[in-house]
Amino acid sequence: MSTPNGFPQHSRVCLTRSMEGGAVQDLQAKKAGKAAKKEGGGDGAPPKIGTPISETLKLLPEELKANMKIKSITPRPPRKPRLERAASLDEKSWRKWRRFRTSQESLTDPNETSSSNGSLQEASPSPPTRGRASPCNPCCQQDSLHSSPDALEASPGGKSRGGASDLGKRASEISSAFGGLLRGKGFAGGKPRLSQIMPARPLPPMELNVASHSLRTANRIDSDCLDYRHYSQHKFGRVSSSLSDSRLQGNGTLYDNCSTDSMKSTFSVLTPIRAKDVRSRSYLEGSLLASGALMGAEELSRYFPNRNMGIFVATWNMQGQKELPVNLDDFLLPTDPDFAQDMYVIGVQEGCPDRREWEIRLQETLGPHYVLLHSAAHGVLYMSVFIRRDLIWFCSEVEYATVTTRIVSQIKTKGALGISFTFFGTSFLFITSHFTSGDSKVNERKLDYNKTIQALTLPKNVPDTNPYRSSSSDVTTRFDEVFWFGDFNFRLNKDRETVDSILSQNPDTDVSKLLVYDQLTSEMSRGSIFKGFQEADIHFRPSYKFDIGKDSYDTTSKQRTPSYTDRVVFRSRYKDDIQAVKYSSCPVIKTSDHRPVFALFRVKVRPGRDNIPLAAGLFDRDLYLIGIRRRATRELLRRREQKDQRSSSICSIS
Numbered sequence: 001m002s003t004p005n006g007f008p009q010h011s012r013v014c015l016t017r018s019m020e021g022g023a024v025q026d027l028q029a030k031k032a033g034k035a036a037k038k039e040g041g042g043d044g045a046p047p048k049i050g051t052p053i054s055e056t057l058k059l060l061p062e063e064l065k066a067n068m069k070i071k072s073i074t075p076r077p078p079r080k081p082r083l084e085r086a087a088s089l090d091e092k093s094w095r096k097w098r099r100f101r102t103s104q105e106s107l108t109d110p111n112e113t114s115s116s117n118g119s120l121q122e123a124s125p126s127p128p129t130r131g132r133a134s135p136c137n138p139c140c141q142q143d144s145l146h147s148s149p150d151a152l153e154a155s156p157g158g159k160s161r162g163g164a165s166d167l168g169k170r171a172s173e174i175s176s177a178f179g180g181l182l183r184g185k186g187f188a189g190g191k192p193r194l195s196q197i198m199p200a201r202p203l204p205p206m207e208l209n210v211a212s213h214s215l216r217t218a219n220r221i222d223s224d225c226l227d228y229r230h231y232s233q234h235k236f237g238r239v240s241s242s243l244s245d246s247r248l249q250g251n252g253t254l255y256d257n258c259s260t261d262s263m264k265s266t267f268s269v270l271t272p273i274r275a276k277d278v279r280s281r282s283y284l285e286g287s288l289l290a291s292g293a294l295m296g297a298e299e300l301s302r303y304f305p306n307r308n309m310g311i312f313v314a315t316w317n318m319q320g321q322k323e324l325p326v327n328l329d330d331f332l333l334p335t336d337p338d339f340a341q342d343m344y345v346i347g348v349q350e351g352c353p354d355r356r357e358w359e360i361r362l363q364e365t366l367g368p369h370y371v372l373l374h375s376a377a378h379g380v381l382y383m384s385v386f387i388r389r390d391l392i393w394f395c396s397e398v399e400y401a402t403v404t405t406r407i408v409s410q411i412k413t414k415g416a417l418g419i420s421f422t423f424f425g426t427s428f429l430f431i432t433s434h435f436t437s438g439d440s441k442v443n444e445r446k447l448d449y450n451k452t453i454q455a456l457t458l459p460k461n462v463p464d465t466n467p468y469r470s471s472s473s474d475v476t477t478r479f480d481e482v483f484w485f486g487d488f489n490f491r492l493n494k495d496r497e498t499v500d501s502i503l504s505q506n507p508d509t510d511v512s513k514l515l516v517y518d519q520l521t522s523e524m525s526r527g528s529i530f531k532g533f534q535e536a537d538i539h540f541r542p543s544y545k546f547d548i549g550k551d552s553y554d555t556t557s558k559q560r561t562p563s564y565t566d567r568v569v570f571r572s573r574y575k576d577d578i579q580a581v582k583y584s585s586c587p588v589i590k591t592s593d594h595r596p597v598f599a600l601f602r603v604k605v606r607p608g609r610d611n612i613p614l615a616a617g618l619f620d621r622d623l624y625l626i627g628i629r630r631r632a633t634r635e636l637l638r639r640r641e642q643k644d645q646r647s648s649s650i651c652s653i654s
Contacts, residue, residue: 300425316589332362334582344366366627372384374400395422429482430483462613465608485599582598
């Protein structure tokens with residue numbers, strides 16, 4: 001508790017009593033001087049010291065004796081340490097205290113001892129016979145060294161460390177004596193700043209984070225994000241400014257970790273945006289490197305510090321089955337990669353009759369973190385593009401086109417479907433195709449490919465990112481990144497018995513002997529199809545043709561040869577922009593005679609310009625709500641079934 005002058009209350013009591021004790025000794029010294037004057041006849045008389053003290057402190061002896069009977073109060077340390085205590089002594093009281101202190105020092109003999117409370121001693125050369133009057137108990141005297149302005153630092157022998165003649169040295173002693181009391185030698189605005197009170201006994205250890213439990217709970221970081229700062233520094237070499245904002249700590253204010261976190265928590269995990277940036281920012285105009293560009297380099301670095309995004313591309317011939325798999329998790333969310341991808345593109349050939357139901361199942365599996373950017377169909381060819389909902393704002397308008405490869409255009413079972421858009425400054429083209437079937441119809445399949453690259457009219461309104469490297473006769477040259485996937489129907493040029501023999505010898509992943517007979521690998525090496533495209537290494541068994549619901553290949557009378565009909569190939573304008581991470585099939589889905597095939601890629605993304613038609617966050621909202629509602633319902637049913645199983649396993653005995 002502090003007084004109006006800024007001193008703690010117990011320190012003020014010690015100060016008052018110290019002053020009263022000094023006044024008593026002044027009166028005693030005055031009487032001793034008069035007696036010595038009478039005996040010595042005026043020779044060697046001590047200086048007159050009664051006048052200034054009596055004028056300063058006009059106290060009667062009776063009042064002093066009454067005041068001396070006041071019991072001392074032992075100060076208690078505060079419950080919590082405080083970093084600073086505000087000073088409240090005004091300049092007038094400070095000067096008055098200085099004048100009083102100077103008068104005491106001028107009356108003190110430098111050869112005599114001085115008490116810790118600054119009282120005067122008797123003017124005799126011999127040691128005093130009476131003990132010094134102490135206004136407070138020893139504990140109060142000890143605390144007065146830190147809190148009372150009358151306390152002077154004493155040596156172990158009780159001798160004074162300086163003489164009264166040297167005022168500069170005396171002033172330095174006073175300043176050092178009050179070093180724990182005053183903060184520095186200068187005073188801002190003429191007011192000294194008081195330091196913290198030193199406790200009489202050591203305080204219990206305390207955590208560095210002094211925030212309350214409720215505040216720490218409010219600012220708690222999830223366990224899966226605790227190591228993000230270290231991971232981002234190690235992986236990307238930078239940390240977003242939202243995680244460490246130095247502006248909150250550079251203004252000279254007093255802070256700790258928790259107070260800074262609580263200030264930053266108002267911005268969640270997003271980077272704070274200054275008001276002047278919002279005023280000057282335009283989302284319809286901008287340049288490649290401008291700080292206000294939505295598709296520019298600064299915005300791209302926020303979401304992709306290393307400028308690489310993950311893309312999942314899958315193809316599946318569903319054989320027109322109405323029955324859909326019960327669970328698509330193993331297909332869309334394989335356990336091998338630890339993290340989900342940023343974009344999911346699924347192409348289907350001979351799709352199920354209910355296309356909307358298929359899209360709902362995809363949304364239900366991917367969950368609320370993804371939205372359907374666009375979906376298109378060409379007969380029984382379906383394609384769906386899902387993207388993380390955080391990234392929906394950086395996409396251009398989505399365009400699509402179709403090509404029919406059959407002679408009769410009304411029958412749309414064979415052909416191609418393409419979807420294109422620009423993400424930041426990188427243009428993407430996704431094509432799913434179903435080429436002509438038949439073991440020996442390689443030339444027909446090459447014709448299907450040539451017709452597709454010539455007749456697919458993309459892009460339409462979205463500008464080409466690099467028109468100087470484009471060709472009007474090949475749609476795949478007009479985009480930065482191209483992914484082509486589907487049922488290409490290329491077979492193995494080998495009889496069934498030989499293929500079965502090779503598969504039985506290498507039941508796991510060594511299929512290099514089979515790829516020697518693969519038609520597509522042979523044609524790509526000649527450059528007659530998929531010019532400029534690449535394919536990741538194949539380490540999975542042929543995806544065609546299985547008995548429905550079984551792991552065995554065709555056991556019917558036709559005895560079709562197992563083949564790699566379902567493929568994913570890719571090409572890029574720039575070298576090493578696309579890196580294949582995984583290329584595999586999903587053997588657990590057995591509702592068709594084809595197994596789904598998928599590939600994971602790491603794709604380099606470049607900054608772009610805002611002067612393109614933007615999607616402005618457009619996605620299929622109705623599909624999103626239906627899929628999330630089904631996901632929640634499925635989880636509730638699962639929990640109810642588990643509860644029923646636990647309750648049914650308990651039997652009661654009456």
